[in-house]
Amino acid sequence: MSNSTVATAPSDTTDVANVQRLAVKIFLDDESVLRPADVIPVFHRWIQTRAVDGLLIDVADYSHMATGPCVLLAAHEGHYVLDRSGGRLGLQYARRQPLDGALPERLASLGRILLDAGRLLETDTSLPGPVRFRGNELECVANDRLLAPNRAETLTAIRPALDAFLTTLSDGAVWTLTREADPRARLEVLARTPAAATLDTIAARL
Amino acid sequence: MTWKDALGNRIPPALAREIDTYENQTALKRQGKIDDKVFAETRLRRGAYGQRYDNGQRNDGTGVKMLPFPSNGQTKGPDTVWDAPGMQRIKIPFGGLTADQMDALADLSEEYSDSVCHITTRQDVQLHYVHIDDTPSLMRRLAAVGITTREACGNTVRNVTACPIAGVCRDEPFDVTPYADAAMHFLLGHPDAQDFGRKFKVAFSGCREHACGLVTMHDFGAIAVTRELDGVEQHGFEVHVGGGLGAVPHEARLFEPFMAADEILPTLQAIARVFARLGEKRNRARARVKFLVAQLGLDEFRRLVREERDTLAHDEAWTAYLEGLPAYGEQPLKTGQPLDDGSGSPAFAAWARTNVYRQRQPGYVVATVSLPLGDLSGWQLRRLADVARRFVGDTVRTTVEQNIVLRWVRESDLPALHCELEAIGLARPGAGSIADITACPGTDTCKLGIASSRGLAAELERRLAEQMDTLDDAVRQLRIKVSGCFNSCGQHQICDLGFYGVSRHIGGHIVPHFQVVLGGKWADNGGAFGLAIGAVPSKNIPEVVRRITDRFVSNRREAESFYDFTSRVGKRALREMLEDLTAVPPHDVNPDYYRDWGDPREFGIGDMGVGECAGEVVSLTEFDLVGAESQVFEAQLQLEAGDVVQADALAYGAMLQAAKGLIKTEFIDISDEPDQIVAEFQTRFFDTEIFFDKYAGGKFAQYLFRRHARTEPAVNRDTARQLIAEAQLFLEATHACQARLASQPAMPTAAGQAAVIERPQ
Numbered sequence: 001m002s003n004s005t006v007a008t009a010p011s012d013t014t015d016v017a018n019v020q021r022l023a024v025k026i027f028l029d030d031e032s033v034l035r036p037a038d039v040i041p042v043f044h045r046w047i048q049t050r051a052v053d054g055l056l057i058d059v060a061d062y063s064h065m066a067t068g069p070c071v072l073l074a075a076h077e078g079h080y081v082l083d084r085s086g087g088r089l090g091l092q093y094a095r096r097q098p099l100d101g102a103l104p105e106r107l108a109s110l111g112r113i114l115l116d117a118g119r120l121l122e123t124d125t126s127l128p129g130p131v132r133f134r135g136n137e138l139e140c141v142a143n144d145r146l147l148a149p150n151r152a153e154t155l156t157a158i159r160p161a162l163d164a165f166l167t168t169l170s171d172g173a174v175w176t177l178t179r180e181a182d183p184r185a186r187l188e189v190l191a192r193t194p195a196a197a198t199l200d201t202i203a204a205r206l
Numbered sequence: 207m208t209w210k211d212a213l214g215n216r217i218p219p220a221l222a223r224e225i226d227t228y229e230n231q232t233a234l235k236r237q238g239k240i241d242d243k244v245f246a247e248t249r250l251r252r253g254a255y256g257q258r259y260d261n262g263q264r265n266d267g268t269g270v271k272m273l274p275f276p277s278n279g280q281t282k283g284p285d286t287v288w289d290a291p292g293m294q295r296i297k298i299p300f301g302g303l304t305a306d307q308m309d310a311l312a313d314l315s316e317e318y319s320d321s322v323c324h325i326t327t328r329q330d331v332q333l334h335y336v337h338i339d340d341t342p343s344l345m346r347r348l349a350a351v352g353i354t355t356r357e358a359c360g361n362t363v364r365n366v367t368a369c370p371i372a373g374v375c376r377d378e379p380f381d382v383t384p385y386a387d388a389a390m391h392f393l394l395g396h397p398d399a400q401d402f403g404r405k406f407k408v409a410f411s412g413c414r415e416h417a418c419g420l421v422t423m424h425d426f427g428a429i430a431v432t433r434e435l436d437g438v439e440q441h442g443f444e445v446h447v448g449g450g451l452g453a454v455p456h457e458a459r460l461f462e463p464f465m466a467a468d469e470i471l472p473t474l475q476a477i478a479r480v481f482a483r484l485g486e487k488r489n490r491a492r493a494r495v496k497f498l499v500a501q502l503g504l505d506e507f508r509r510l511v512r513e514e515r516d517t518l519a520h521d522e523a524w525t526a527y528l529e530g531l532p533a534y535g536e537q538p539l540k541t542g543q544p545l546d547d548g549s550g551s552p553a554f555a556a557w558a559r560t561n562v563y564r565q566r567q568p569g570y571v572v573a574t575v576s577l578p579l580g581d582l583s584g585w586q587l588r589r590l591a592d593v594a595r596r597f598v599g600d601t602v603r604t605t606v607e608q609n610i611v612l613r614w615v616r617e618s619d620l621p622a623l624h625c626e627l628e629a630i631g632l633a634r635p636g637a638g639s640i641a642d643i644t645a646c647p648g649t650d651t652c653k654l655g656i657a658s659s660r661g662l663a664a665e666l667e668r669r670l671a672e673q674m675d676t677l678d679d680a681v682r683q684l685r686i687k688v689s690g691c692f693n694s695c696g697q698h699q700i701c702d703l704g705f706y707g708v709s710r711h712i713g714g715h716i717v718p719h720f721q722v723v724l725g726g727k728w729a730d731n732g733g734a735f736g737l738a739i740g741a742v743p744s745k746n747i748p749e750v751v752r753r754i755t756d757r758f759v760s761n762r763r764e765a766e767s768f769y770d771f772t773s774r775v776g777k778r779a780l781r782e783m784l785e786d787l788t789a790v791p792p793h794d795v796n797p798d799y800y801r802d803w804g805d806p807r808e809f810g811i812g813d814m815g816v817g818e819c820a821g822e823v824v825s826l827t828e829f830d831l832v833g834a835e836s837q838v839f840e841a842q843l844q845l846e847a848g849d850v851v852q853a854d855a856l857a858y859g860a861m862l863q864a865a866k867g868l869i870k871t872e873f874i875d876i877s878d879e880p881d882q883i884v885a886e887f888q889t890r891f892f893d894t895e896i897f898f899d900k901y902a903g904g905k906f907a908q909y910l911f912r913r914h915a916r917t918e919p920a921v922n923r924d925t926a927r928q929l930i931a932e933a934q935l936f937l938e939a940t941h942a943c944q945a946r947l948a949s950q951p952a953m954p955t956a957a958g959q960a961a962v963i964e965r966p967q
Contacts, residue, residue, distance in 0.1 A: 146209055
């Protein structure tokens with residue numbers, strides 16, 4: 001293990017309830033229907049029409065990278081990202097500014113913002129294929145190594161808020177959580193539930 | 207809990223104090239207790255830069271719209287909104303990175319930026335979309351792994367660069383790394399290096415012949431040389447001064463053919479003092495060492511520096527590092543071992559052909575991680591740190607070609623290394639080839655960008671990568687570099703095919719263009735600076751590349767370099783090949799020309815209203831601008847032919863004709879008399895600041911004024927060459943001014959203005 005973890009993350013405290021930099025990602029059901037280049041004009045149009053939440057600033061094209069963000073809609077409060085991290089294409093909303101409420105409320109707010117954007121993409125007629133996101137798989141990220149280092153105890157601490165958020169989405173169904181193993185990574189939790197669901201369905205439950 | 211609490215004593219005390227002070231200044235600025243300009247320079251000196259749209263407005267394709275940041279009028283500099291995202295530049299001296307530092311950079315990119323690390327053309331790392339409030343924590347986390355952002359920007363000594371293969375190079379007489387490192391530490395925060403009019407750039411190179419440190423484009427460039435003294439080999443440097451790219455490039459001049467190593471730091475200090483004392487302060491456009499050298503003359507500059515050197519009080523730091531030199535060196539992680547022939551897949555073979563350099567130490571190689579547009583994700587950087595730990599340890603460097611090199615790779619590890627790089631999406635072949643294009647951020651994030659350098663570079667990389675297997679060998683080895691504007695951050699002058707972004711006003715619209723730059727040389731430390739041969743619409747640049755490279759292949763004489771080829775064929779012939787590509791179809795025929803690469807927005811300002819009468823006058827202006835373009839190109843041809851007097855006259859004539867064209871928008875009866883043209887131009891466009899560039903102010907106009915004031919023609923090739931570069935910039939400024947005028951709504955013909963825009967029947 002590298003000692004960089006020691007240098008960049010505090011050793012003994014988690015304060016996950018105060019984490020504000022949170023991100024949630026939903027995954028495309030069929031990645032072949034969406035070329036990143038097709039999303040660039042959509043994001044620009046979102047800026048023109050103020051189609052999604054936040055002060056929308058600009059679009060950045062990172063589709064030349066093999067992994068990571070692909071197309072970024074930069075916003076003051078949080079970025080919307082067509083994201084290819086982990087080799088899987090999806091839409092992420094990465095919050096940068098504080099949200100009101102306790103952690104469960106903040107997660108729900110984040111979810112609503114993301115699902116609104118995802119549903120807009122699903123119904124965008126300018127895109128060539130039928131874009132569909134999976135309603136039964138999400139990735140939640142605590143993007144703050146100070147308050148939420150990637151450890152089992154942090155997940156334990158965040159678990160009640162996460163469970164509340166996920167249970168609402170799935171109408172009570174159980175989710176399986178998988179935490180990223182690399183302790184240097186952010187706390188990244190992949191949540192899956194067996195029953196397929198559309199974005200409309202889970203958005204209605206939030 | 208804050209990062210300050212968490213990191214505690216892991217940050218060196220001096221650095222901790224500096225960051226505390228910066229954080230306090232940030233708080234004071236928030237309270238309105240620090241002047242905008244002062245705070246701007248304060249944050250710049252810590253690498254916290256502005257970013258495009260931080261003035262709170264943006265053209266969304268339908269018009270300029272306000273970006274209502276919740277800043278309540280708070281600013282972090284003149285015209286710079288507090289909450290607008292900024293860019294954080296992180297100095298990486300000589301590009302040297304440890305695996306732990308890579309981890310830290312990866313973390314910061316994810317938490318404060320957009321999960322992307324960008325390698326710059328000065329071996330720095332840049333993070334974009336960073337909020338000013340996050341910068342103190344970001345700096346602390348860097349400090350905890352031994353990185354400072356101090357003096358990454360501002361009027362300071364910028365990152366000290368060096369050849370990324372120094373120490374393992376097969377040609378160098380000795381490793382320049384410890385000297386670059388010593389120069390960086392000596393100059394960082396040095397009292398004599400705090401009062402410059404502008405930045406100061408230093409580079410170290412291991413040899414003359416290869417690109418290495420690009421000393422010709424530096425304020426202070428040092429090339430490693432040795433000499434024998436009393437039978438003992440002595441290390442020293444061939445020192446060059448006064449180089450720089452920027453708007454008007456200057457090739458550095460030989461200051462001293464052999465400077466003993468122990469004189470490098472005192473000489474740097476003496477130059478810093480002379481530059482601080484005599485360098486321009488008020489006019490930023492002329493505040494680099496290159497202008498001071500040009501103004502004083504090299505001999506006088508040298509005399510002043512030596513005189514200054516002699517007055518300096520002795521400083522132990524000048525030579526303290528020399529004692530450690532015998533012990534200096536990187537320790538390879540593994541024992542060297544050659545690679546058996548025939549191992550590896552076809553993908554490995556293709557990668558190894560271009561991305562591997564055999565070190566002078568047997569059994570070891572340098573592997574280049576080729577980064578598209580200099581970008582890699584935070585996750586990739588962290589995984590690359592792991593790869594480094596497994597294969598090479600802390601012997602990693604960034605390069606000025608926006609790549610990363612792993613040094614001391616055991617040759618027999620190459621197939622395994624390639625596999626691991628493939629797994630993290632970093633095994634792109636073609637390093638240093640035509641498909642490995644350098645590009646500055648351009649309009650993506652830079653406030654000064656005119657056209658999309660990254661958009662063009664991405665498009666060219668995509669097309670060229672597809673053709674790599676069929677390209678002629680000679681073409682594969684060419685280098686393309688792209689800048690978003692004339693400021694040369696993409697180093698477009700020192701490559702085979704260079705491009706820099708400009709715009710043209712055509713039919714009531716603004717069209718993105720790139721100037722095509724030929725005649726530059728990457729070898730020999732950036733041995734020749736290219737010049738623009740003409741502007742081509744952005745969307746036609748891929749065809750420019752195809753035509754020129756095709757002609758190179760078909761007309762090339764045996765083993766002829768591209769530089770020699772362009773010199774032999776001549777710019778006139780090459781420009782003629784591109785003539786038809788300069789045409790722009792009407793907007794309704796092909797609106798794609800009116801958008802930039804990777805950006806669906808209408809380029810520039812959309813809703814223009816140009817009156818009929820003004821339209822006629824504008825077309826006269828355009829006629830003059832075309833004539834001026836021809837003159838400046840002809841000036842280049844005369845310069846190539848060795849007629850510096852004629853080149854000087856043509857460049858001057860081009861500026862006069864462009865100025866005259868602009869004057870015609872207000873005063874149709876302007877004569878051809880230079881005195882009248884300059885006087886009218888000054889009154890109507892300079893004094894009124896109509897000609898002023900938003901960022902450069904009136905500097906382009908000064909080019910005309912200075913040449914007009916000079917009664918004698920150019921006396922040498924350098925001055926003629928500079929005047930041509932200045933004339934080209936004056937033309938670009940005229941185009942921009944004309945576009946601004948045309949974008950204003952047609953004015954009612956009130957009495958005062960009727961005289962302005964009417965033309966005789």
